[in-house]
Amino acid sequence: MDIDQLRTFDRIARDLSFTHAAARLDVTQATVSMRMRVLEDHLGVQLFVRGRKVALTDQGMTFLPYARRILNTVNEGREALRRVERGRVTLACLRSMVTPMLTDPLLRFQARHGEVDVIVKEGHHNNVTTMLHDRTAELGIVAWPNLDPLVPDLYPFLVMREPVPLVLAPHLAKKLPAKPMLADVLELVPRVISLCWWQVDPEGATSLVRRARTSVEIPTGPARRLAVAGDGLGFFVRSAIAAELKDGSLVEIKPVDFNPLYRDVALVALNKNVLEREMIRDFAHEIAAECARLGTIVENRLG
Structure with missing residues (x-):
C-alpha cells in the first residue's frame, strides 16, 4: 500500500469514474486500474463495483475514511516541514489565557518576525500537557504546579500569580x-x-x-x-x-x-533547551512582559 494508491482510491471515490480520476491525477486509465488492483489485493477486498457505473462497495465505504485520514496526516506532515524551513513557534495554552496573555505578545513578536509561523493551540490543562508530551507544542502555558502524571517534569520558565x-x-x-x-x-x-x-x-x-x-x-x-x-x-x-x-x-x-483566591500559571517546556532557538526565546520574553502586566511574577528563569 502506498500514497499514490490511496490518493487514487480517494479520487475515484469522489468522481465515481476511473476515467475522470485518471484525468485529474494526470495518469493513464491503465495506471489507475493497476493501482486499484494492487490495493485491493493488498487489502483482500473489492473496493469498487465496476461496470457502466462505478460505485463503492460496503468495504470501500468502510475503508474510505481511514484512507483519507492517512492522506490528511501526510499533508499535515508536509506542511509542518515547510513551516520548519520558514521558521516556526508552536505553543499550547490554557483556553482562559489565550486572549489576555498571547494577543499582544503575538502582535509584537510578528512585527519583528513576520516570516515566522506561530501556531497557538488551546485547551484544558491536560490537553496542553498532552500536546507537550506528544511534541506537537514546544512551549505551554499551564496551571501550576503541574499535577499531571503524564508529564511530571515540565520545566517552568515563568510562574505568574493572578487574582481570582x-x-x-x-x-x-x-x-x-x-x-x-x-x-x-x-x-x-x-x-x-x-x-x-x-x-x-x-x-x-x-x-x-x-x-x-x-x-x-x-x-x-x-x-x-x-x-x-x-x-x-x-x-x-x-x-x-x-x-x-x-x-x-x-x-x-x-x-x-x-x-x-488566586491562580498560578506557568510558561513551561519539556526542557530548558528550547530557548536555544532565538525565535522561541524572543516569544517567551514577550509573554513574560504580558505576565508582568496581568499579575505578579513569582518566578522567572528566562534570564
Whole structure:
C-alpha cells in the first residue's frame, strides 16, 4: 500500500469514474486500474463495483475514511516541514489565557518576525500537557504546579500569580453592608458560579460551593453572562473579566471572612533547551512582559 494508491482510491471515490480520476491525477486509465488492483489485493477486498457505473462497495465505504485520514496526516506532515524551513513557534495554552496573555505578545513578536509561523493551540490543562508530551507544542502555558502524571517534569520558565476575585452584578453588590460577611453574600445570592481554574480546587473555592444553596459549573463565556445578569456569585481570574470590571457591569466584593483566591500559571517546556532557538526565546520574553502586566511574577528563569 502506498500514497499514490490511496490518493487514487480517494479520487475515484469522489468522481465515481476511473476515467475522470485518471484525468485529474494526470495518469493513464491503465495506471489507475493497476493501482486499484494492487490495493485491493493488498487489502483482500473489492473496493469498487465496476461496470457502466462505478460505485463503492460496503468495504470501500468502510475503508474510505481511514484512507483519507492517512492522506490528511501526510499533508499535515508536509506542511509542518515547510513551516520548519520558514521558521516556526508552536505553543499550547490554557483556553482562559489565550486572549489576555498571547494577543499582544503575538502582535509584537510578528512585527519583528513576520516570516515566522506561530501556531497557538488551546485547551484544558491536560490537553496542553498532552500536546507537550506528544511534541506537537514546544512551549505551554499551564496551571501550576503541574499535577499531571503524564508529564511530571515540565520545566517552568515563568510562574505568574493572578487574582481570582469574587464578583457580583453592581445592583446586587449595592445591597450588601460595607463590610459583608460571606453569609450576607450567600443570603443575597444563593447561587455560586463555579469554574475550573485550578487542577485541584483550593479549600476556599470548594468551601464556597459547599455553603451555597445551589451551584452551577459552566464555561467562562456563559458564566460571565450569568454573573452580569445577577443570577449568581462568581469567582473569575481577573484577566477573564477585565472588560466587565472596567465598564462596571461586574464589581469585586471582599467578604471579611473569606480569604482571597488566586491562580498560578506557568510558561513551561519539556526542557530548558528550547530557548536555544532565538525565535522561541524572543516569544517567551514577550509573554513574560504580558505576565508582568496581568499579575505578579513569582518566578522567572528566562534570564
